[in-house]
Amino acid sequence: MRGLLEKDIRLLFKRKQIFIVIIVVELVLGMSGSGTFAVLYFTMLAGIIAAGTLSYDEFDNGFGFLFTLPIDRKTYIREKYVLCIAACAAAWCISIVLYIVSGIAGGQNINFIAQFPEFVMIFPGMSMLATIILPLQLKYGSEKGKIALFVICGCLAAVLVFAKNLFSEESAIGFINIIHGIPMGTIMIGITALCAIVIFVTYSCSLRILSNKEL
Secondary structure (H helix, E strand, O other), X not given: OHHHHHHHHHHHHOOHHHHHHHHHHXXXXXXXXXXXXXXXXXXHHHHHHHHOHHHHHHOOOHHHHHOOOOOXXXXXXXXXXXXXXXXXXXXXXXXXXXXXXXXXXXXXXXOHHHHHHHHHHHHHHHHHXXXXXXXXXXXXXXXXXXXXXXXXXXXHHHHHHXXXXXXXXXXXXXXXXXXXXXXXXXXXXXXXXXXXXXXXXXXXXXXXXXHOOOO
């Protein structure tokens, strides 16, 4: 797995121009006081870019060569999940630091303690998104996988809109009040547990797809 991680990290560093642009955008967002969006933006893009290394491996019958090396399909899938989660974790930490630094430089009054629970919930959510991309790309390829992801996001948005129209405003306010009454620690544990379940399910799907894939 170490060799696969090194390969993918070297591939990511070849796209350093994209990361420079992202960091500049991150600094601008930090100076404008958009802390939650800044952290969300960087973490999400890092996960998507890390998952995109799979398309490099598939290009020009790359899998056929890759699996002549002393690695099996389970190790390959495990490495991709480790890479995506590690990329999200690194981007999450860097984006928080950049937000604080740029906010202070821009004269923003940053209340980091109040925002920290929101930041904490971003990491498992974006890790979950990055790992959902992997089985879609394995199954449908890079371009069709992106379309499938957009379709899934569109369906989720449609469900949310339908739920909003189905329930009255009083019911929605009551639900929000119930959420506010739950301790933040409990919410974080619930989100982390949901993220772990989704990652396990997508990992199992990715492994099955690759195992059945003709290389």
